[in-house]
Amino acid sequence: MPAPQPHRLTEGGLIDRAQKLRFRFDGRTLTGYQGDTLASALLANGVRLVGRSFKYHRPRGILSAGSEEPNALVELRTGPRREPNTRATTIELYDGLDAASQNRWPSLRFDVLAANQFFAPIFGAGFYYKTFMWPTSFWEKVYEPAIRRAAGLGRAADAPDPDHYEKANAFCDILVIGAGPAGLSAALAAARSGARVILAEEDFGLGGRLLAERYEIEGRPALDWVDAAEAELEALPDCRIMLRTTVVGVYDGGTYAALERVNDHAPVPPEHEPRQRLWRIVAKRAVLCAGAIERPIVFGDNDRPGIMLAGAVRAYVNRFGVAPGRRAVVFADSADAFRTAADLADAGIAVAALVDARKISSPATQAEAEKANARYFAGAVIERVQGGHGVRGVTVRTADGEAERLECDLVAVSGGWNPSVHLTTHLNGKPKWSERLSALVPDALPPGMNVAGAASGQFGLSACLAGGEAAGAEAAQACGFTPKGRSFAQASSECDAASPIWQVANGRGKAFVDLQNDVTVSDVKLAAREGFRIPEHLKRYTTLGMATDQGKTANANGAAVLAGVTGRYIGAVGTTTFRPPFAPVAISAFAGHHRGPDFRPARLAPSHQWAKEQGAVFVETGPWLRALYYPRRGEEPQDAVNREVANVRNNVGVCDVSTLGKIDVQGSDAGILLDRVYANTFSTLAAGKARYGVMLREDGFVLDDGTTARLADDHYYVTTTTVNAVKVMQHLEFCAQVLWPELDVQMVSVTEQWAQYAVAGPRARDVLQAIVDPSFDISNDAFPYLAAGEVTVCGGTPARLFRLSFSGELAYEVAVPARFGDALIRKIVEEGAAFGIAPYGTEALGVLRIEKGHPAGGELNGQTTTQDLGLGKLLSAKKDFIGRFMAARPALTDPSRPSLVGLRPVNREDRLRAGAHLIPKGAEASAANDQGYVTSIAFSPSLGHWLGLGLLTNGPQRHGEVVRASDPVRNGDVEVEICPPCHIDPEGNRLRV
Amino acid sequence: MSDRTLRSISALAGIAAPGRYGKTEGEPGVIISELAGLGLATVACRKGQAAALSAKVKQAYGVDLPASSHVAQGPKAKFIGYGPGQWLAVSESLANETLAGDLMAKLEGLASVSDQSGGRTVLRISGPRARDVLAKGLPIDLDSRAFPLGSAATSAISHIGVQLWQADDTRSYDIAIFRSLTESFWRWLTASAAEFGYEVAPAE
Amino acid sequence: MSIGPGSAAQNGRMRYSLASLLANAVSGNRNWKPLWREPEPKPFYDVVIVGGGGHGLATAHYLAKEHGITNVAVVEKSYLGSGNVGRNTTIVRSNYLLPGNLPFYEWSMKLWEGLEQDLNYNTMVSQRGVLNVFHSDPQRDAYARRGNAMRLHGVDAELLDREQVRDLVPFVDFDNARFPVRGGLLQPRGGTVRHDAVAWGYARSADSRGVDIIQNCAATGFRIGQGRILGVETEKGYIAAKKVALTCAGNSTRVAALAGLRLPIESHSVQAFVTEGVKPLIDVVMTFGAGHFYVSQSDKGGLVFGGDIEGYNSYAQRGNLPVIEDVCEGGMALMPVIGRLRILRSWGGLLDMTMDGSPIIDKTQVDGLYLNAGWCYGGFKATPVSGFCFAHLIAKDEPHPYAAAYRLDRFAAGRVIDEKGMGAQPNLH
Amino acid sequence: MRINCPYCGERALEEFTYRGDATVARPTSLDPATEQAWVDYVYFRDNPAGLHEEHWHHSQGCHSWLVVTRNITTHEIIAVEFAGKGEGS
Ligand SMILES: Cc1cc2nc3c(=O)[nH]c(=O)nc-3n(C[C@H](O)[C@H](O)[C@H](O)COP(=O)(O)OP(=O)(O)OC[C@H]3O[C@@H](n4cnc5c(N)ncnc54)[C@H](O)[C@@H]3O)c2cc1C
């Protein structure tokens, strides 16, 4: 049976008392209402102690009512959905909510590490830089683990995030950020003009401060005005209101990142719905109406549960119908904050005193005090706080130096307000100091942004309404719309300039500047003493402002204290930099759909479905999934590969090579372009013929290789390696568009259009004859090695046929429109059965080419030259081509460069491994003797032992020499014999039969 | 010899079974159908032939080649600009490879034509929430003021290149994607459409 | 009680030790001294170092300590450590591939290992291991080639299989991934170092040896006579110098241009990210092999991570959304347990990206003007050795053997040090 | 960042691929005497902290190579043109 809500006011507030919600905190079952936050519900249940602080494990409560909260961080949810460091002040209460306090052991009330605070003098700012140095090895073994265990507040989930996240794009003329009075007015003015408007609001209701205050607009409760505004905006066709949506970052080109918490107010997201949605909003203009954040006053033990920002106190009383305490003291240095007294009194909460830090006593505030029948202390401060786990009383130092103790369980503090300038600085703008407000206000703004309301330093309600409207209208105008007439709503509440006291001098107890990171006044003093005298240094040395709240309630006070101890004018000490995100964002949200198998799309080859049916094992190659090998039942991988290779050498095999990049290059100057991008010549290639080619980068190293067929005088069919397909296409387009725009060349990728199969092996022609329509003669005379042409297959299907061989066997590549790819592979295998055909995968493909000594991936690594690869003879001396000049530099042609060799183990049983380094025989394995490395290896079923390709200093001159293949990371060290790269049919007779 | 002939299959075969998916309450927010058998070909203008090509296309296909990324609908085929001097020709009547053949014959010397009919999957995405689904991947403003009927765009959705054009004045869009990426695209599309409830219609 | 070796003349400056910590604690920490003075520039120095980042301050430290050159100023345009030394992801390692790099970075590891003693400052050198996971056989072989190169240079390297990786980082997505993890290359001695402390520690030591560290003092020009450097124009006036040394990281081309030099460098921005602090989750430094993501956990509990550079020339020291999304996609693909951790801050730094991805430590065509630049996204780990070798070059006018390959003329000659094989395209390195 | 492609209109950053300085011109001579020109073309850059003319490829769009004039300190884009004379291909 959950307890009643002892601190819930009998009436008032924007909560729905009809909807009671149950929730758990540290295992205790409690209740709250729809419309509560976890924080307001905890307070309603009289829970004040909600967490322990970072360093000293001090008891902490709830300071604020918004996303600036430094203290009330909890672990929300459990198991894989556990969310550490969740602000109790922003999480909407839902039925079944489960939260736990953090950073305490064994319990929240009794926490062993609370002992830390007694060592505070040692654990002062940066103490760790000065010790833990001896002995060196102890840092990793002893000190660091201890520090790491103590640090960090909550615990991360222990399993993958089970929820679904997504991203979305939105476009508008005007983005209004924040839906308080300024934001609503801005949105109204903008939307009325006909502009497309998005109004983004972090909270789950519109109104901003108006939800928390008892203001009036046009003589009626401000909330009526909010309802009317909402209704009108809803009705306007081009206005979109996005609740629970925080604009977290400003980026170039009017791009704004916003996080929509779609289902954070549900125990788990409903089926088919995401938990959160990351919006990328592109807006021509933005109006920032993010309001202002109240700042505390720094005094001794100012971190005790029950000490709360005055604005938050009003929010809990007025919006949530909660009594944050029974007997309150209001401590502030501006008239406006003392309104809190009236709100409390009217809610039936006793107000013990108004402690007014301003030097001269204020009749208005005096009156406030009398109305609330509270005592009034002018020119006074709170000097001490009684109570550990919660405030029990305070000691006031009066103007005439008397100390007076007051009973209370709630202290409402206000040291003034800081405009929320954060989003104005994301594009490097720096805010400027306002003397009038004693706060930083926006200065240089991101292009297209303007600021209104409290965010711009307009603190009066009328000013916010007018300012918002003006900014909205201005933005509309800038987008080419004509704003309708202005309304100039009049409102209660104006406010005076601030003269903050920042901190209570010589108080007692720890005076916290940054509550979450436990940075105290003495830390700031120590830092200054050690030379960290500007905010950026102070921050990094003390961690002030580096916690999850990014110092929203701490930075200003930090600068003030620093100014004090360094005897400088606060306006001159400067500030740290605000960076995105405005409020922390889950990594999942930025990843959206792209995780697990959907991290990146997978390109599936035309034969994929068929290969799956054959039980193929697939491998990722670049963006593609390719069949690695096709194991038969019970067959070991190596055996499968051996069989596939042998079958190509002895009978015939088929392999899907569709993943190669394929480019149709057409136009009367196509040949000229290819001559300029390839090291060798293509303009001389006869139509109906294919040729192997190499292209270089402009710096002279090899970029890519492949075969190109000339299908007609003005039509080449270029193939690239699978991995470089996109790069090469871009390169060709650069050459055609930028370097030689005068050429008549058109190119388009046809990689997807053609399903291309290599049919290789002595019986290849027999198979192809059954596929290619009889009208085409593919005999050796009619269609010799390196012939290419357009044919039809299987009764009329258009196809391209090439006599190419990567395997060194009699081989063809046949291509059909991809929609026939599945049918063709089935047909080839069906027709090939008679000739013993078997599919082979990329593994066998690799073995075959290594047996032939063709360079590929392992050798084309961007660090090699044509000469390194034994392709030097391809370089044409007759023409300029990309990379020609730089390729001629001595360093690239130096004969001692590691160049391509074949390798075979001296002891034929030995296994070779790629990545092993080549060391002269008898020399010790050391850097000095490192002469190259093994680039590719394969077990050659044809030869019955392992084979390799390698790059070796002076390689070609060293055939016959024996060297060590040293592989320390795999404890391998075998002797290998240097030989020519090609092991099978060096004369190339087989592929010409 | 019809038994020798090759059967064309859709990249969606075995992936997209017709039916109702995702949220089941109410009308489906999104309807997805494949446009199978279209003729698809890229047409790239030869150097200095722009005027001649336009004239020829006008005469042969009854459309003015769009100078920007727009759709020009003709009786036999539509031409969609996807780059300077480049168009994707799409046709129902001149199905599959026949379109490319027809274009090659008619535009000889004026344009470089490549058949693409085998290499693309074309989907029609319609229904009241079509735009909302696309917004989850497409970084382009589809509001009718920014993307009026007849507009086309080449972009990327979920790391997958797409060519997209508005099919008709109802909010339905045709999307062409590379055949090899069809399954990955489908995973994104269905995940994104689920919250609105979607219907997979039989291929047209 | 301190058992650290009493490092050279800490003149006046108080030593740090548990003892001094306790002593000061009792006296209310009132007696701590500033780590560095705030001097006005003198009219003349033997050496003026332009750029008060890690490399500039380390250079000052080693000039004084190794070569006895103490009439030195470090002029810094902003606050000390405001540059990349204060914004990098703190990874130190020597897992390089090419002979031009390996001995250099390994010497840096050795210097890190003794740095706390050398500086009498705890820079929190944490040798927790650097693990690069791989996802395919070709990638494994490439890492084997690298690991073997390391071993041949006497650097520690271990090639791990999938199960050994699982033992180290059980939370990695082994089962449901687009690019399954097949193993990894581990350098056990690699790790992290508290970045700011490196700047402060070197500054404190250099200052204590008499070096003037002058903040908010940008170099605005150079005086050159008959091809020889005469001094530096700064925001605080002209400073004459026998020798001027540039350590301006991301701004190298701008500053070098003031002396009429043109460099094989582009400036690029790169972002980094930190999450809310959590209890210990990941104990090594890890990089993803199928995307752009690397991560370590700071002692404060935040996951510090990053990915690819922005990819276009920039001096803005910030980034845009595509990279943030790309990095988080990589993170979720590699270790989906971090999904609900929240990023609390992102920031950017400014990189000198060279045409081969490797740095430059060399003289220039201006006599007495020395250049230390082009550290790309990997110069933090080099801070000690860079300062060490640069000091040697400045003092002796000849390159230190470890840095012998980092000459400017290597580009013209084609002796590039291109670890990735990407060619003259800075944003691909 | 958003780039206003003269063919496709304003598009998001991730649709484009960056190449670099567009002001360097490829030498036409193979004469060894032109080595310095080649070295400058391939390796050396001005990298000014202001306006920068640079090559971008609209790789997820129309495949045009563009010359974008951009302030690389503020990322403000001043102009975008086809790199090839007028028409992309
Ligand atoms: C986000 C990020 C992550 C990184 N991660 C790693 C990593 O994990 N591991 C690693 O090894 N490296 C990493 N790096 C790279 C590393 O930070 C840099 O290579 C290294 O810090 C550069 O040397 P530095 O410390 O001297 O540079 P900086 O600290 O940038 O020092 C250069 C200084 O020169 C000053 N300066 C510039 N112009 C002038 C002028 N005109 N007059 C006076 N002073 C001037 C600057 O203000 C700056 O303080 C990373 C970098 C970034 C940005």
Ligand SMILES: NC(=O)c1ccc[n+]([C@@H]2O[C@H](COP(=O)([O-])OP(=O)(O)OC[C@H]3O[C@@H](n4cnc5c(N)ncnc54)[C@H](O)[C@@H]3O)[C@@H](O)[C@H]2O)c1
């Ligand atoms: N008396 C004083 O000293 C004082 C000082 C400041 C403000 N105020 C009062 O507060 C009100 C200020 O009005 P206002 O409209 O300028 O501000 P507001 O505080 O009323 O509204 C700001 C709104 O913006 C939202 N928001 C903030 N950052 C956001 C983000 N990044 N993304 C999305 N939403 C975000 C907040 O949730 C809030 O609802 C006025 O009533 C004013 O009188 C008084």
Ligand SMILES: Cc1cc2nc3c(=O)[nH]c(=O)nc-3n(C[C@H](O)[C@H](O)[C@H](O)COP(=O)(O)O)c2cc1C
């Ligand atoms: C290793 C490392 C860890 C960091 N951890 C935090 C952190 O916990 N909280 C925080 O606010 N910033 C953290 N930062 C970021 C800094 O606040 C700051 O953004 C960075 O030093 C760049 O400076 P700038 O943002 O002022 O330009 C960290 C930075 C680094 C390099």
Ligand SMILES: [Zn+2]
């Ligand atoms: Zn474009």
